[in-house]
Amino acid sequence: MSTLLEMRSITKKFPGVKALDDVSITVEEGEIHAICGENGAGKSTLMKVLSGVYPAGSYDGEIHYDGNLAAFRNISDSENQGIIIIHQELALIPQLSIAENIFLGNEQANKGIVNWRKTFSGTETLLAKVGLSEAPSTRLDTLGVGKQQLVEIAKALSKDVRLLILDEPTAALSEADSQVLLDLMLELKSKGVTCIIISHKLNEVRKVADSVTVIRDGVTVSTMNTKVETVTEDIIVRDMVGREMGARYPSRETKLGEPLLEINDWSVWHPEQSERQVIKNINMSVRAGEVVGIAGVMGAGRTELAMSLFGKSYGRNISGSVKMHGKPIDVSSVGKAISTGLAYVTEDRKSLGLILDDNIQRNITLANLGNVSKAGVIVEAEETKVAEHYRSTMNVRTPSVFQTVGNLSGGNQQKVVLSKWLFTDPEVLILDEPTRGIDVGAKFEIYGIINNLAAQGKGIVFISSEMPELLGMCDRIYVMNEGTFVGELAAKDASQESIMSLIVTD
Structure with missing residues (x-):
């Protein structure tokens, strides 16, 4: 050549x-x-x-x-x-x-x-x-x-x-x-x-x-x-x-607590095609300290399920019940979903997760402005303090919290999205393709953050198209196909082959 x-x-x-x-x-x-x-x-x-x-x-x-x-x-x-x-x-x-x-x-x-x-x-x-x-x-x-x-x-x-x-x-x-x-x-x-x-x-x-x-x-x-x-x-x-990575997924000692999130008979219809049911009678649960995965091919309904749960952001004629700590909660709007302890990190951080032409500070506080405000007016010093805290704890690589988010790398943008939702102090965090488009080093850091949240007793719903990621990070995995769960596997019993066999034999 x-x-x-x-x-x-x-x-x-x-x-x-x-x-x-x-x-x-x-x-x-x-x-x-x-x-x-x-x-x-x-x-x-x-x-x-x-x-x-x-x-x-x-x-x-x-x-x-x-x-x-x-x-x-x-x-x-x-x-x-x-x-x-x-x-x-x-x-x-x-x-x-x-x-x-x-x-x-x-x-x-x-x-x-x-x-x-x-x-x-x-x-x-x-x-x-x-x-x-x-x-x-x-x-x-x-x-x-x-x-x-x-x-x-x-x-x-x-x-x-x-x-x-x-x-x-x-x-x-x-x-x-x-x-x-x-x-x-x-x-x-x-x-x-x-x-x-x-x-x-x-x-x-x-x-x-x-x-x-x-x-x-x-x-x-x-x-x-x-x-x-x-x-x-x-x-x-x-x-x-620049170093040996060792294990691709950080180890975690699982300590399961009480049931946090329970979803029963959750059904969702397409927002425009009235005859098409997108989510079909889903039942799932998440315990404190548990990382629960949702596997499935593209179009299986994973994102639609997540968005419909988070303030009914997707779909119409939504039915079913959602409980937190055994008590029914109202998720009929994004604001109500947040107030009940739910948070959702979208798969599309650039279009739906961030305001790219605004700075890190304002992006981090956006979902919880009440905590940095007094009498309805944002206290900028408090906002900066919050942003600096997350910049440090999440290891966002930037010289300043006033840096424009659109100028950050994909991994650092994802850390800003996570910071925004962690500032709402959620009990259950839904992560939709949280490592899409970021490199292995940044992925490892995101995995560490997820493990730390689980160790704090948070419940994590982890949606991913990468089966090795689900197998490496989750305690339990639901397998989804055509809008319904076709199987549930403990992580120790799961493999790429067992997940795919559930999908193709449905």
Whole structure:
């Protein structure tokens, strides 16, 4: 193989921060090259330098592409050379059709008039390449996240891609959808397309990557060739965090207390499709000091269950009862749910969990403003004191609680979300995909926080698409499929195989 890309001694500075410090990376033509590192390590910044998001002149160092010195002034410059980047937040318009999304900005037109026959024909060819059979006229918002990701790749292929960059492509996908995407990457590789993948899912990295580069704190730590040396997840983790991690999940001595939360005959109907029952007669319980998992494939109803319990934030015609300490509680609004001791950490921290353009301090106190107010007026000194407390105890890596939340890494954003709900002093904390999109080091810290809360006698409901995570963290696991619980397993009796067998035999 010949060298397609060399990034030499790339240094990128922002005010007060050196995001990249003399980073170098070499990518061979026709390979899949993985870039790993903790949140905030500089991975995405490096790819933005490569793709022209940060133009030539805004960084130090050199980019050599296809044997030539490159100076990309913008994204169009890099795309014209066949470099296409797919960001973690998909750049698609939900209200438009698949065809319109694929050729947006690259319209199949003559004298300003779109040739729809050519557009639809080209879309059908591209969809076939990525394994989709949907009609080109299908609205994007009718597709699941996995298929939308494939539409993004089809869009990249429409631009004669030579180097495809995927930033956390499977972060929001189920295991089945992730496997489809990984298989497609291998197929593209067989056809000569070079790929760079940024991922926190190290098992997936090991499945597809020919080379792995690890970046830590803006510096290149190591580059490993998986074809000539043994590259294990433990080795990658060691280089990412700068130390041996040992066990992936912190140990915890379980001490179960009295029953905290009891849910009986909980049923929920779809908010718009009146004939569709989403949650069907769910019964579950959580004891003090217990971490209870909910397993299931995407679309099983886990998030819908959580949101319907938390102030009936989802659904209609909701029925059933909820008890705390054996007494009925009112969860008919978010405010009432909070006052009864419930808290819910959403799976979508950026859209639903945080105000990204506000600071850490205001995000942390947002769900419990009464505790930092006097006569209806926020006492800023008290608010700062609370925020500083959680910054310290949750180890939020930031120079100030006045830092804008949108500028934090994913792991630190998640700690701010957790801080917000811990400030409400909940008795039961519902965690929906609490480690999605964060690195192994930050995950370990989140696991430690969960264990500490359980040790304090809190009840934890832990929703996750990662079965090893559920098996490593939970005392008991409910298995969910098509809106109902199809099984319940003690952690000591559970395995990935036993969970999947309950799902597929339902």
